[in-house]
Amino acid sequence: MTNEELTALLDERRPKRADARRNFDALVEAARDAFAADGVDASLEDIARRAGVGIGTLYRNFPTRDALVEAVYLEEVAGVAAYAEGLDDRQPFEAMAAWLRRFADYAATKKVLLTGFNSDSTLLQSCRGVVFASGEPLLKRAQAAGEVRPDVAIDDAVRLVSGVAGVEFPEPGQRDRVIDVALDGLRAR
Amino acid sequence: MTNEELTALLDERRPKRADARRNFDALVEAARDAFAADGVDASLEDIARRAGVGIGTLYRNFPTRDALVEAVYLEEVAGVAAYAEGLDDRQPFEAMAAWLRRFADYAATKKVLLTGFNSDSTLLQSCRGVVFASGEPLLKRAQAAGEVRPDVAIDDAVRLVSGVAGVEFPEPGQRDRVIDVALDGLRAR
DNA sequence: TCACTATACGGAGGTAGCCTCCGTTTAGCA
DNA sequence: TGCTAAACGGAGGCTACCTCCGTATAGTGA
Numbered sequence: 001m002t003n004e005e006l007t008a009l010l011d012e013r014r015p016k017r018a019d020a021r022r023n024f025d026a027l028v029e030a031a032r033d034a035f036a037a038d039g040v041d042a043s044l045e046d047i048a049r050r051a052g053v054g055i056g057t058l059y060r061n062f063p064t065r066d067a068l069v070e071a072v073y074l075e076e077v078a079g080v081a082a083y084a085e086g087l088d089d090r091q092p093f094e095a096m097a098a099w100l101r102r103f104a105d106y107a108a109t110k111k112v113l114l115t116g117f118n119s120d121s122t123l124l125q126s127c128r129g130v131v132f133a134s135g136e137p138l139l140k141r142a143q144a145a146g147e148v149r150p151d152v153a154i155d156d157a158v159r160l161v162s163g164v165a166g167v168e169f170p171e172p173g174q175r176d177r178v179i180d181v182a183l184d185g186l187r188a189r
Numbered sequence: 190m191t192n193e194e195l196t197a198l199l200d201e202r203r204p205k206r207a208d209a210r211r212n213f214d215a216l217v218e219a220a221r222d223a224f225a226a227d228g229v230d231a232s233l234e235d236i237a238r239r240a241g242v243g244i245g246t247l248y249r250n251f252p253t254r255d256a257l258v259e260a261v262y263l264e265e266v267a268g269v270a271a272y273a274e275g276l277d278d279r280q281p282f283e284a285m286a287a288w289l290r291r292f293a294d295y296a297a298t299k300k301v302l303l304t305g306f307n308s309d310s311t312l313l314q315s316c317r318g319v320v321f322a323s324g325e326p327l328l329k330r331a332q333a334a335g336e337v338r339p340d341v342a343i344d345d346a347v348r349l350v351s352g353v354a355g356v357e358f359p360e361p362g363q364r365d366r367v368i369d370v371a372l373d374g375l376r377a378r
Numbered sequence: 379t380c381a382c383t384a385t386a387c388g389g390a391g392g393t394a395g396c397c398t399c400c401g402t403t404t405a406g407c408a
Numbered sequence: 409t410g411c412t413a414a415a416c417g418g419a420g421g422c423t424a425c426c427t428c429c430g431t432a433t434a435g436t437g438a
Binding site: 160164167178181183184 | 344351363
Binding site: 015016017019020023048053054055056057060 | 384385386387388389
């Protein structure tokens, strides 16, 4: 599934009627802010309040918390996938490492990206597919060049990095250092 | 601070009166089970019910959720620290890796160990100190043997592994593989 | 322009968890 | 055995989750 197909999937869910559509969009925006500020456990009633709609409207559009997470997640995924383009001029290992670092930066703030990795939701599985599909060519290229060990899959690499991204560090420099150590583990010997 | 001093610290907190002491112990035990089963967000009212005491008693002994987490955490830390002993007969890198793997296994089930890494609580900071102090000799030995890169600290190594431990994997074999990749990143070139 | 109806709105209300407060109970001591 | 400091525990106020349904309105067709 491509990036475009994914955003089309979100579009499908947007209601037809103008007022409903306005509320839908306001909810997604409020949710994005709230998730970024308070994590995925942010209060849904608060999100509804910030969006200026009743709690009933939130639940009609997004029957579960996950449904709302999905909608926000979609936008973030698009950013990560897009970044994979235009890294071809770098050295194979560096291109892959740059993409993974970018993913980690993203994930460290937008924790939504991390929670999405273990959901049963078919939409989130598709998102994961898009993320993997965008990073896989970079991994394969680095493996073909003999710079990355041949026994890791893109799934391994992403989870490795996302794990470190999920840890809180006293100072940001340490996170970068530890991520570099992790990336070094991917190198071929 | 040593392991013994740490458990002494918990002992200090146990009430003097026999009935109070029984309740205290029952609460810690119930909390350990609940945290293992439901994560650190387990319901406190449920823990009180399982321990057979009123919610008021729980809050008198443990004014905050963190206070209860601390008490459970203490026991787990003792296990991890103890495991560092008796690894001296292995090769330097393998000894360190074994300890870190053990830590990861532990952390993957007892998620309490992970949440404790970023707490302001002085008790938890001491716990962290004990964990680090128990693993540090293993790291230093491996570095002295030239098997581990000299620019990582024990804090880096533990956080690296704990990050991966915190990720959920579809099948456990993948976690082990990814942890091995991470450990490989620690190797000297 | 108006009237009709499918669609959407939003909050009341039931459940559950958090935490505090305080009237009641009891362990340990003299 | 009687006294009291210490401990008990649940009622109650708060907030969040989620459902249900009476009310409002966007869009359409005459």
